Amino acid sequence: MTPRPKPYCSGRVRPHDNTGVAMTATDVSPFERLKAASAEDWRAYCQHDFVRQLGAGTLPRAAFRHYLEQDYLFLIHFARAWGLAVYKSRTITELRQGLDMLKAIVDVELGLHVDYCRQWGVSEDDLMRVPEARATMAYTRYVLDAGHRGDLLDLHVALAPCMIGYAEIATWLNAQPFLMRDGNPYASWIAMYASEEFQDAADAERRWLDARLASVDPARFAALSGTFRDATRLEADFWQMGLERRF
Numbered sequence: 001m002t003p004r005p006k007p008y009c010s011g012r013v014r015p016h017d018n019t020g021v022a023m024t025a026t027d028v029s030p031f032e033r034l035k036a037a038s039a040e041d042w043r044a045y046c047q048h049d050f051v052r053q054l055g056a057g058t059l060p061r062a063a064f065r066h067y068l069e070q071d072y073l074f075l076i077h078f079a080r081a082w083g084l085a086v087y088k089s090r091t092i093t094e095l096r097q098g099l100d101m102l103k104a105i106v107d108v109e110l111g112l113h114v115d116y117c118r119q120w121g122v123s124e125d126d127l128m129r130v131p132e133a134r135a136t137m138a139y140t141r142y143v144l145d146a147g148h149r150g151d152l153l154d155l156h157v158a159l160a161p162c163m164i165g166y167a168e169i170a171t172w173l174n175a176q177p178f179l180m181r182d183g184n185p186y187a188s189w190i191a192m193y194a195s196e197e198f199q200d201a202a203d204a205e206r207r208w209l210d211a212r213l214a215s216v217d218p219a220r221f222a223a224l225s226g227t228f229r230d231a232t233r234l235e236a237d238f239w240q241m242g243l244e245r246r247f
């Protein structure tokens with residue numbers, strides 16, 4: 001049951017050049033500083049019990065199914081967020097980047113998610129009738145509002161816990177001693193986010209953020225840190241919603 005990796009990174013998506021930033025071995029990249037400013041929240045999200053149980057293979061199937069159903073609704077709003085990124089674009093390069101992501105989610109990823117849900121006993125009809133959980137509303141609408149209020153950088157920062165977080169979670173899980181390596185029912189989920197394609201997309205996003213964050217002043221950085229922290233806490237709530245099968 002190995003779904004194909006999600007096609008996040010199409011050929012035309014190119015990260016911005018980062019050569020204007022002088023890096024030495026001791027420098028911490030701007031994105032790492034953003035994470036460090038919310039270190040405890042970031043850890044609570046990436047090492048959440050849902051994630052640990054998924055890695056250990058002990059997560060109740062009903063919790064995973066509930067998560068998958070809500071993630072379908074999440075993906076619809078995620079696509080809208082990239083539509084908003086298109087709208088908020090000021091250059092053709094930015095516009096293409098948003099459009100490529102929007103197309104990848106709508107044309108391919110949502111279809112793959114539906115196929116994947118079917119393997120877990122959830123049909124497309126079921127998915128279309130799923131009531132939206134409050135944690136799903138909170139997270140997705142928060143991201144969209146951050147984009148509406150702000151500019152493209154605010155929107156990308158709100159999306160960073162999702163794109164970069166899942167990549168880091170998969171990498172972290174694969175390095176844990178508690179990982180169930182044989183017969184883990186969630187192996188294909190981990191493999192999808194550990195895939196080169198998803199990791200490359202997350203790297204491109206890190207580079208884009210590093211380039212943009214390098215030129216912001218401290219007040220703006222503090223405001224963006226607030227957005228990043230909020231989005232990170234809402235991602236943690238999304239795991240908790242899955243774990244407790246809450247609406």
Ligand SMILES: Cc1ncc(CO)c(N)n1
Pocket residue numbers: 071074161162163166235238
């Ligand atoms: C809630 C959530 N966050 C991030 C991702 C990664 O795309 C996802 N599929 N769902």
